[in-house]
Amino acid sequence: MKPPEHLVSYLKENDKFYIVPHMFPDGDALGSALALESALCTIGKKAIVFSRDPVPDMFNFLPEASRIAPISDLKSSEDAVLVLVDCNAPNRADIERVKFKYTIVIDHHETESSFGDIRWVVPKSPATGLMIYFLIKSLGVEISGAIALNLYAAIAVDTGIFRYSNTTAESLTVAADLISKGVRPSFVADRLHNNWTEAKFMLLKHMLNNLEIQKNTAICFITSDMLKRTGAKPEDTENFVNFPIMINTIKVAALFKETGKDFWKASLRSRGDVNVAKIAEKLGGGGHKNAAGFRITGDIETSKKALMESLDGIGESSGGD
Amino acid sequence: MKPPEHLVSYLKENDKFYIVPHMFPDGDALGSALALESALCTIGKKAIVFSRDPVPDMFNFLPEASRIAPISDLKSSEDAVLVLVDCNAPNRADIERVKFKYTIVIDHHETESSFGDIRWVVPKSPATGLMIYFLIKSLGVEISGAIALNLYAAIAVDTGIFRYSNTTAESLTVAADLISKGVRPSFVADRLHNNWTEAKFMLLKHMLNNLEIQKNTAICFITSDMLKRTGAKPEDTENFVNFPIMINTIKVAALFKETGKDFWKASLRSRGDVNVAKIAEKLGGGGHKNAAGFRITGDIETSKKALMESLDGIGESSGGD
Numbered sequence: 001m002k003p004p005e006h007l008v009s010y011l012k013e014n015d016k017f018y019i020v021p022h023m024f025p026d027g028d029a030l031g032s033a034l035a036l037e038s039a040l041c042t043i044g045k046k047a048i049v050f051s052r053d054p055v056p057d058m059f060n061f062l063p064e065a066s067r068i069a070p071i072s073d074l075k076s077s078e079d080a081v082l083v084l085v086d087c088n089a090p091n092r093a094d095i096e097r098v099k100f101k102y103t104i105v106i107d108h109h110e111t112e113s114s115f116g117d118i119r120w121v122v123p124k125s126p127a128t129g130l131m132i133y134f135l136i137k138s139l140g141v142e143i144s145g146a147i148a149l150n151l152y153a154a155i156a157v158d159t160g161i162f163r164y165s166n167t168t169a170e171s172l173t174v175a176a177d178l179i180s181k182g183v184r185p186s187f188v189a190d191r192l193h194n195n196w197t198e199a200k201f202m203l204l205k206h207m208l209n210n211l212e213i214q215k216n217t218a219i220c221f222i223t224s225d226m227l228k229r230t231g232a233k234p235e236d237t238e239n240f241v242n243f244p245i246m247i248n249t250i251k252v253a254a255l256f257k258e259t260g261k262d263f264w265k266a267s268l269r270s271r272g273d274v275n276v277a278k279i280a281e282k283l284g285g286g287g288h289k290n291a292a293g294f295r296i297t298g299d300i301e302t303s304k305k306a307l308m309e310s311l312d313g314i315g316e317s318s319g320g321d
Numbered sequence: 322m323k324p325p326e327h328l329v330s331y332l333k334e335n336d337k338f339y340i341v342p343h344m345f346p347d348g349d350a351l352g353s354a355l356a357l358e359s360a361l362c363t364i365g366k367k368a369i370v371f372s373r374d375p376v377p378d379m380f381n382f383l384p385e386a387s388r389i390a391p392i393s394d395l396k397s398s399e400d401a402v403l404v405l406v407d408c409n410a411p412n413r414a415d416i417e418r419v420k421f422k423y424t425i426v427i428d429h430h431e432t433e434s435s436f437g438d439i440r441w442v443v444p445k446s447p448a449t450g451l452m453i454y455f456l457i458k459s460l461g462v463e464i465s466g467a468i469a470l471n472l473y474a475a476i477a478v479d480t481g482i483f484r485y486s487n488t489t490a491e492s493l494t495v496a497a498d499l500i501s502k503g504v505r506p507s508f509v510a511d512r513l514h515n516n517w518t519e520a521k522f523m524l525l526k527h528m529l530n531n532l533e534i535q536k537n538t539a540i541c542f543i544t545s546d547m548l549k550r551t552g553a554k555p556e557d558t559e560n561f562v563n564f565p566i567m568i569n570t571i572k573v574a575a576l577f578k579e580t581g582k583d584f585w586k587a588s589l590r591s592r593g594d595v596n597v598a599k600i601a602e603k604l605g606g607g608g609h610k611n612a613a614g615f616r617i618t619g620d621i622e623t624s625k626k627a628l629m630e631s632l633d634g635i636g637e638s639s640g641g642d
Contacts, residue, residue, distance in 0.1 A: 160510075161482065161483060161484060162482060162483050162496075162506055162510075163482060163506065163507060163510035163514070164506075164507055164510075165505070165506075165507035167500070167506040167507065168500065169497040169498070169500035169501040170497070172493045172494070172496050172497035172500065173493070173494060173497040175483075175493050176490040176491070176493035176494040176497065177490070179488070179489065179490040179493065180490040184486070185483055185484065185485075185486075185488040186484060186485055186486035186488065189481075189483075189484035189485075190592075193484070193567065194566055194567050194568075194569065194592070195567075195569045196567045196568050196569060197568070197569065197570075198534065198568050198570060201565075201567065201568045204529075205526075205529045205530065205532070208525075208526045208529065209526065209530070211526070213519065244522075245515055246514065246515045246516075246517045246522065247517050247518070247519050247522045248515070248516045248517060248518065249518075249519060271511075271515070
């Protein structure tokens, strides 16, 4: 991967950069922003990371994470360059109203807008962190231990620590270089995966207790009462729907999360060729082939039944895997 | 990593190899043996893999796994060379009584014996598969898709897919090369981690339901009755003790597995600097700093109490992590 030359020279020729990740930033957004900030500071630039939302607890191990400024400190500026990372439209970062001298976009998501005086968008890159690695190399900056940890975490988060289908040979080659700069892979894995609160763990236990399996489909639910009883947060449920997919006979997993009395937000996951985006569309939702969602109104049994009818044996008939 | 030159030339100069992994072979033992077999066959040698135990279901995706011969077919031979892989003593492979022209050991475990006319033992290698990769390169054999998948799986299994502390930069560089030969990382991850039987999943659920947390220690148990009710196999419990370690306040996790009426085999795991080998030793067992075990007699409550007394607040006082 090679960053555009005009991007590299623009960064070299200018002095003041405001780096902004997307709202509700994840490890790729934060690690990318922090690594770029460090690299620019190393070559004498003024660079600050601004975030709409605070750094989630699980990412507070990222070097310099405590230096991130709140978005309320971000003012229009005639001499600062905006660098939007891991997203490609200002509304994704909640900064529509702020104006800059110049704007740069560095992202690996499909393009949503044409925003940005310079746009470097590579949808096939598994992580923005991987792009930032090559950008930092092009700037001639030595990868420090802090930069290495931010970039390793960024790549690890977006590839599920090298388990997702977006994992490329290049991402492992870069990760190897980052380890040689001092990253301990087990430290990152521990922070990302062995960092559950007891409340979150107990919520998972409760969810597994209502797991129901019908025709290669696993269905479970989380009620507001379960959140209250365990003390877990709604965001704790983020990857829970992936657990039942561990069972080799399960083609579709569904998790219903209660958002109000008889209101549910359902997440769907599927294995291999089973397309849950189509199922979600039938129910007024959408998404990708293996990860989709929809909203539904009704009691839990009615909602489950609606899903099963939409599935119509899809999990059984498909080859999956 | 560089294989000894006399090993490479010995393999080149001889023609008939019996390759034997350890008993109850895991992914590293099987992937290493199969990759070496393919490589030797590619350069015109006769090579056969013999295993004491059948290939576990979860590893039947390894290329050529179905060609592995049972150990009962392995006879003493005056013209065959034994290559013991992923172990370094004949009793680990249950082949003490068989005699060969010459014997070779390729392993990454600490030395248990001095067996082997040629011994290549590298305890700091994260996997035997990594050693076999460099050996195959030294033999001048092109890495085929089948060899790549066997080696990737071998390395993935022994590094917990690049999460354990043994993960090195070199192991990721090699994995990157194997991906470039056609390995799909998500396929391997899926086979290794999303390949649970429903019975195993239900057993985990039952185990979580008896999880008890006291003083940064998580304790759970699995009875024979739980195995019977779910239909799970004793080997299904292998990594279950790692689940409670996901909780960030847990320093020690213990799983008691019933081996007979009031007989328990306990597995211990710890986080960071907490040394469970010392705890296990107090109770007549042993192991490593972060993974140890012991056997105990008594009802479950008495057994738990004995453990808690041996811990004596060790989880609380240590900094862990």
